[in-house]
Amino acid sequence: MNRQKMNVLLISVDALKPEFITDPKKYGVCLPNISEFFTNNGVYASKGVKSVFPSFTYTCHQTIITGTYPDTHGIYNNIMFDPDGSHKGAWHWFVSDHVPTLWKLAKEHGYCSASVAFPTSVGAQGDYIVPEFWWDGSGLDTKFIDAVSVPQGLASEMEKEIGRFPGGLDLTIDGDCRRKEAAVWLLRNKIKARETEVPFFMTTYFASYDETAHVNGVYSAEALSALEQIDQMVGDLIKTAYEISDRELLICLVSDHGSLDNHHCIRPNVKLKEAGLISVNSQNQVSSWRAWSQRAGGTCEIRLKDEGDLESSEKLKLLMEQLRTEHDNGILEVLTGDQARLTRKGFSKAAYVLVAQKGYEIRDDVCGDYMTTELVQKAQHGYSEEFDEMRASFCMIGPDIPKGKDLGSCNLVDVAPTLAAVMEIPMPTAQGENLCKRFWTED
Structure with missing residues (x-):
């Protein structure tokens, strides 16, 4: 495609099930941003996205950002294998040592590469990275997050204006609201100043639907309420991304897995x-x-x-x-x-x-x-990736993306190579399909 490089925004909504995108009214939820905006104006996978094994948050998010399966990227679980407790409950907060991420490749190919609260992003090579990380939920978390942010000190600079960054232990609606505020702050205060010179690639993450479903059930009133509030946050984030973009913008909305009741x-x-x-x-x-x-x-x-x-x-x-x-x-x-x-x-x-x-x-x-x-927990994921209930979600809207096109189904490993193709970045390590080939033809 011979055109100015576009901005790319990747939004992950933990445990978002495809039926919420294709038929939200069936479940009594109003999702104008997560559902109608994408299904009317972009492409979506009505039959869902086959997750990976296991269909667990950190494993899946490293697959999303690398386009590789867990046996390749090396993250097999949320928590490190540690029967003796010598790692003090440490999670796999870090990017893979084995394969490159979209953050790294985007930066190397002339993009302003950024991320807010995305799981498995500690150590990511980018321009502005505020990772999901925590220690004990106290004020120490701020110091740790600030130390591992890129550039170092970014988190504390941001917190002076928006308040405390939620890290990874606050999985409430309020925590998601502050994740959204952090992403909006980064777009307005860092990315906008560079946007006329270089395009941006940015990732962000919302956790509260998944957590509320764990506590109350997949289709509980509490979980569905959380989803509706996330929808509003997604709308705010999308609006800001359009406002600061002088170039064309592509938005991809995904989830990592589905969920089922225990x-x-x-x-x-x-x-x-x-x-x-x-x-x-x-x-x-x-x-x-x-x-x-x-x-x-x-x-x-x-x-x-x-x-x-x-x-x-x-x-x-x-x-x-x-x-x-x-x-x-x-x-x-x-x-x-x-x-x-x-x-x-x-x-x-x-x-x-x-x-x-x-x-x-x-x-x-x-x-x-x-x-x-x-x-x-009343609901859980991590079950067989073959279960329909474990299916994740995929939507994409932007220049030359067909309006209202149903892709049927795809795989979680397809997200990274698809976005790499949009950014015209080679990604030979990816193990998935470039979904753009389903609707783009050579000029």
Whole structure:
């Protein structure tokens, strides 16, 4: 395409399901920005976006920004695998070490590259990066976020005008409102001044629908109310992006995964303890482990502490065979590590991966009953990427984008190569499809 490079805004709404875009009235929600604006004026995927394995927030967001599967980018979960607690509950806040991100490539190809609150953005190479990061929810978070922002000091400069940046622990509507204010501030105070000289690529993120659904249920009144408020914030953000743009603007709205309601909790570590692979003390605290299950919502990966421990390996194998054959345990699939890596492109370091049946959320508890109907969260994701309920969303509007075109379905790995094509940036590491090929033809 022979034209001035356009601005690109990527908005992620955590857990936004495709039916909210295609048929919001069915669920009693009014979404003029998330739904009508895109379906009337752009392209959208009515059948949803196939997520990755596992369909968990951090894994998915690194896929969105790199166009690669988890076994390639290396982020397999939200939280780092850490049975001993030596990492103090650290999350995978950081960009992949293995493949380039759109932020890096955009900057290298003449774009002003920016991001506000996008998961897995610590360490991103860009011009203005305020990542999702936290320590303990106190004022220390501001100092940490400021230290890892690009340029260093950006977060504190921003907070002088808009108040405290929410980091990643405030997943409320108020937190999203401040994420929106941060994105608007960045557009008006940093990006606008450069926009006549260079185009911008910017990412931002809204978390409160997902969190409210976890607490109250996917289609609960509380979750739907959060979604309507996010819609207003998306509208404000889009309006600001148009206002500061002297060049053409493309907007892409995505989500990372869907969600479904839970009705049971299951705890594979209870089985590992019963098999002698986890030991606890008199206070039921873990004293040692030879195999450990770490949850990712509706899936979990099980690793051996020592892969050369043949006795533990055999015990684990027997337990996995038992789980595979017994009934009524809430397990849909028992995968070997090779199966997870080769056929599902995730959990490359696992010895085994368990995939739960719909509604059976996996927890990490070691003691207590293996299965209960007492829930920790009313809704969850991380289930099989093959479930329709785990489908994510994709919409795009901008120059030369057909109006009202339904793309049917696509894959989460398609987002990055599609936006790279829009920005005329080569992205040979991407493993997805450039969706523009479905509606753009060569001049």
